[in-house]
Amino acid sequence: MKRRSLLQAAAALPALALTPLSALSAAAGAVARRVRPGDAGWPSAAAWQQLQQRVEGRLLKLDAPFAACAASVDAPACGAALATLKNTFAIGDQPALTQTSGWLDAWSSQPSAYAVVARTTADVVAAVNFARDHHLRLVVKGGGHSYQGTSDAADSLLVWTRQMNDxxxxxxxxxxxxxxxxxxxxxxxxxxxxxxxxxxxxxxxxxxxxxxxxxxxxxxxxxxxxxxxxxxxxxxxxxxxxxxxxxxxxxxxxxxxxxxxxxxxxxxxxxxxxxxxxxxxxxxxxxxxLPEHFGAVFFSIKAASDQAYRALIAQMMAFYASTLFKPQWGEQIGFNTDNTMDVSMVFQGLNQQQAEAAWAPFLAWLRERPEYAFDKPFRALALPARQFWNVAFFKQHAPGFMVADERPGAPAHHGVWKGDAAEAGWFIHGYQSAWMPASLLAADGQAQLVDALFRSTRHWRVGLHFNKGLAGAPAADIAAARDTAMNPDVLDAFALAIIAGGDGARYPGMPEAKQDAAAQALRGRERAASIGRAMGELRKAAPKAGSYVSESDYFIKDWQRAFWGTNYERLARAKRQYDPHGLFFVRHGVGSEAWSEDGFTRKG
CATH class of the missing domain: 3.30.465.10 (Uridine Diphospho-n-acetylenolpyruvylglucosamine Reductase; domain 3)
Incomplete structure (x- = not known):
């Protein structure tokens, strides 16, 4: 090579390192389009058999989970598939299912063409190499809880890691x-x-x-x-x-x-x-x-009028700012459209008497005012922290809090909180979140926060998840979180506000999914619009608030800023370094700008 050419090539190297991801389509090794079944480049039966051998027989061809229901709703296979949806553990044990069945006008749960049931790192290596060499869409699933639909994709190869659970x-x-x-x-x-x-x-x-x-x-x-x-x-x-x-x-x-x-x-x-x-x-x-105790506080209050409800919100936020805005308290308070407020908070490092004492001033304020009534009475429960996730302990001392996986052969320790069990397979109509800055808890910010919360509840329920904002946490834990790729907004947020709604499971092929589809869709769109209006009111108090990547709007426009803020450019550099040709695709994930919505076609 001539010296001039060599210098030109060397000069180009730093520029390449900063090239936008969408511009890498011309780079050596980049793939313009991933293949689907039926395409000329789709792997042959012999190629799939070779992969089968590499993973020691752990390659599965996946079928639609409810295919048997098309022939007869009364077919045993259809009944067995529908019974799976009653148990979140059973859903997770099916490589063709996801814990969320879909999102209206966005995505629906579709099984991959094949799945590698990975039990070793070598299995994962074999799957990654096969997908790269054959230009396949690759999907990774462990728990399968993605609200955004990133746990599955039709016509893809799935790396299913559930068996890697040591x-x-x-x-x-x-x-x-x-x-x-x-x-x-x-x-x-x-x-x-x-x-x-x-x-x-x-x-x-x-x-x-x-x-x-x-x-x-x-x-x-x-x-x-x-x-x-x-x-x-x-x-x-x-x-x-x-x-x-x-x-x-x-x-x-x-x-x-x-x-x-x-x-x-x-x-x-x-x-x-x-x-x-x-x-x-x-x-x-x-x-x-581990602290000595973990515990929880539950109750629900009904206000007699809109004016009383606004005053209730104001009192609750003032009380939170003065008494609960500290590491001992977490979880959420919900403000509902019917002028009720439900409290489901947890605590750590306190015993039951200390937790009750913390709430005593607020409860006294309520009981002095006839415009408030308890829909559900105040209850505080403390238990040994070591037993907080012990299914056997809850069965004996607090039945109903956890739901055990009762299937034959299921691990004895497998249990899920009762409220989470009810969401098995749920279908989303709308889901939005926003980090609420701690400045709104200051004396001069609370009025704006209260007004925004009240206006939001005229459209939809608002949940403030205090454990999902790090303001008020110990300084060392905030510093550790600062050294992560998350949106820095979380560091100064007192809570993550979540406004969301959905229905029961609606997987493709389910008998229920075919009934009144048009009416269901119309109702869902109306609910999604209400959720959007509610978040619009809340964002008047926090117009620049970011959003949590795992709990966010499928249709969000500025997802790079919302999910990662100023950290996105550094993430993009890491993506270019470790995956320069975009083998790994997640919609609204780092580098996804370079691909079509389904991840099959490169842009540009």
Whole structure:
């Protein structure tokens, strides 16, 4: 090569590193279009058989889950498929199903063409290499809880990690290549659910790991999204607790990512969104000392008039700001359209008497005013923290709080909170969220917050999830969360406001899904419009608020800013480094600007 040409080529290298993702279609190795069944490039039967051999017989051809219902609703296979929907664990055990059945006018749950039932990292490597070499759409699923429909895609190859669910406790973990001091930790397979983690770490180990509130959510997906639990106000995010991960990248390499090894990959995994830069096969998370008690407070109040309801909202927010805005308290308060307020909050590090004493001034205020009536009486419950996720304990001492997986052969520790069990397979009409800045809790901001909340409830229910905003958390946990890829808005938010609604399961092929489809769609669109109006009122108080990637609007326009804020450019660089040709696609995930909505056709 001539010296001039060499210098020109060298000069181009830094520019390439900053090239927009959408401009990489001309790069060597980039694929313009992924193949579907029936296309000339679709793998042959012999090729699929080779993959079958590489994964030791763990390749499945997936069929529509409710295909049997087309012939007869009374067919045993149809009845068995419908019975699955009563149990979130059973849904998760089906590679062709997702925990959410769809979103009106957005997406519906469709099985992949094939699934690799991964049990080892080698299985994941084989699937990634096969998808890359044959230009396939690749999907990764662990828990399958994505509201956005990213846990499945028709005509794709699925890497299904649910069988990779081991849990190993460490008294003194040190990340590979690190000189940091040893610390207690837990290593979890990518397919483990949070009930598996809590059983190992808390019920049996007597410690705490920051994870998810819903027990059937997958560990890997939650960490990559950021990750909140009931007690995030005390322990920060799951992403901030990540110490190390094993990841299969687009080139089929198995990489260890931690603060010292592949640090940008490590950072991208901490809240950068699941499935965008690689397939996580295992994660190691720090564990914490367990407080003596975890507990909860429940009650519901009805206001006699709009004026009384506005005053109730004002009193509640003032009380929260003065008394509950601290690490001991989490979870949510709901403000409803019928002038009722329901409280479902949790606490840690307090006993029952301390929790009751904290609420005593607010309850006294209510009881002095005849315009308020208890729809559900005040109840505080404290229990040993070690038993908080122990299904057997709840069966004996507090039946009804948790629902056990009663299927023959199911692990004894598998249980889900009763409220979460009711959402099995739900179909979304609308779902929006916004980080609410802590400045609205200041004396000069509360009036604006109260007005916005009241106006919102004229359209739809508003839930304030206090555990999903880190303002008020310990300084060390806020600092740890700052070193993640999440939108920095979370650091200064006192809560995540969620406004959402949906119906029961409506998977394609279900008999119920075919009945009154037009009327159902019209009703759903009206509900979605009301949800939009409610969020519009709330955003008048927080016009620049970001949104949580796992709980957000499918139709959001400025998703890069909303999900990641100023961190998006750094995430895009990590994407270019570890997946330059876009093998990993998640709609509204990092780098998805380069692809069509379904991830099959590259733009430009």
């Amino acid at each position: 849990a190993t406790l460490h008294d003194a973990f040190v990340a590979q290549g690190s000189s940091a001091a040893p610390q207690p930790a837990v290593t979890l397979g990518a397919g483990a659910m949070w009930i598996d983690a809590y059983d190992a770490v808390t019920t049996r180990g007597g410690r705490y790991v920051q994870g998810g509130g819903c027990t059937t959510v997958g560990v890997a997906g939650l960490v990559q999204s950021g990750g909140f639990s009931n007690f995030s106000k005390a322990y920060g995010t799951a992403a901030a607790g990540l110490l190390e991960a094993e990841v299969v990248t687009a080139d089929g390499q198995v990489r260890i990512a931690n603060a010292g090894s592949n640090p940008e990959l490590f950072w991208a995994l901490k809240g950068g969104g699941g499935g965008s830069v690689g397939v996580v096969t295992r994660l190691t998370l720090r564990t914490r000392e």
